[in-house]
Amino acid sequence: MRIIRFKEENNVVLGALTDEGSIFVLPQKDFLELTSLAEEKETTALQIVEEVIANSVPISAKVEELQLLVPIEAPEVWASGVTYLKSKEARNYEATEGKLDATTFYDKVYDAERPEIFFKSTAARTVGPNQDVCLRTDSNWQIPEPELGLVINKDGKVLGYIAGNDMSSRDIEGENPLYLPQAKVWKNSCSIGPAIRLAETVENPYEFEIKCRIYRNEEKVVEGSASTGQLKRKFDELVSYLVKDNDIFDGTVLLTGTCIVPPNEFTLADGDRIEIEISDIGVLNNPVKSQSPKTLPTA
Ligand code: DO4
Ligand code: MG
Secondary structure, three states, X not given: OEEEEEEEXXXXXXXXXXXXXXXXXXXXXXXXXXXHHHHHOOXXXXXHHHHHHHOOOOOOOOHHHOEEEOOOOOOEEEEEXXXXXXXXXXXXXXXXXXXXXXXXXXXXXXXXXXXXXXXXXXXXXXXXXXXXXXXXXXXXXXXXXXXXXXXXXXXXXXXEEEEEEEOEEHHHHHHOHHHHHHHHOOOOOEEEEEEEEEHHHOOOHHHOEEEEEEEEXXXXXXXXXXXXXXXXXXXXXXXXXXXXXXXXXXXXEEEOOOOOOOOOOOOOOOOOEEEEEEOOOEEEEEEEEOOOOOOOOOO
């Protein structure tokens, strides 16, 4: 069972999307109202949704026909880094200009007890399905990072799973690790969606299949796939470090790292289209847009 948000005329509607593709309108205004109600009633979000389904009829539209919105306006998005071998290798390549024999801090963080957790995005910088992700004007090497996201509450409980894109600038990141915030955070540099898979409907979260496709002029130019089974770390381990001595908000999203890296010679361009597909969650589609450099006010 998945939870979606969509626009209908001028209203924002919360919906339940069944595995068969039927959509039922939910009375709650958002995902957090649904999960809070479940907690209050000492039941699960799934049971509340199933009760609605038993007493209503699905809407006639299919999910492809809806104007999908970001399924949750996550107050903060955090991200984990170097949680897959592939990411460690890609980071080493950037940091050593291809001289892969050097040992780097990425080797160390991959093996360390403490994972890399960084601040990725706020609600205002995060886009949803079909919205533009932006390119930086000062980078010549930019890629999407397709990642499984955990939707968590303020106590670190996993409420659901979502697809995410941790847009990254490889040249800025490779130049100096202290530039990480600039390599990761800018306008529309994070995308999440298209739906939240309820945690209680996932038997094994280490069996999600992640796929990424990048299209240029509607021709597929990059394709990759991975599985959360390849993760070096466990989700509860990542969450435990995020909440350690840190108050987080209900509906925080924690991205869990990338295992799909486009070929080293590839960089995103204006007009490209990124598809990130995660099994049992759906396809997160985002066009890529360049920005115009800002003119700073003169003193
Ligand atoms: O260490 C830099 C960030 C790596 C990252 O974002 C990832 O592995 O997904
Ligand atoms: Mg990442």
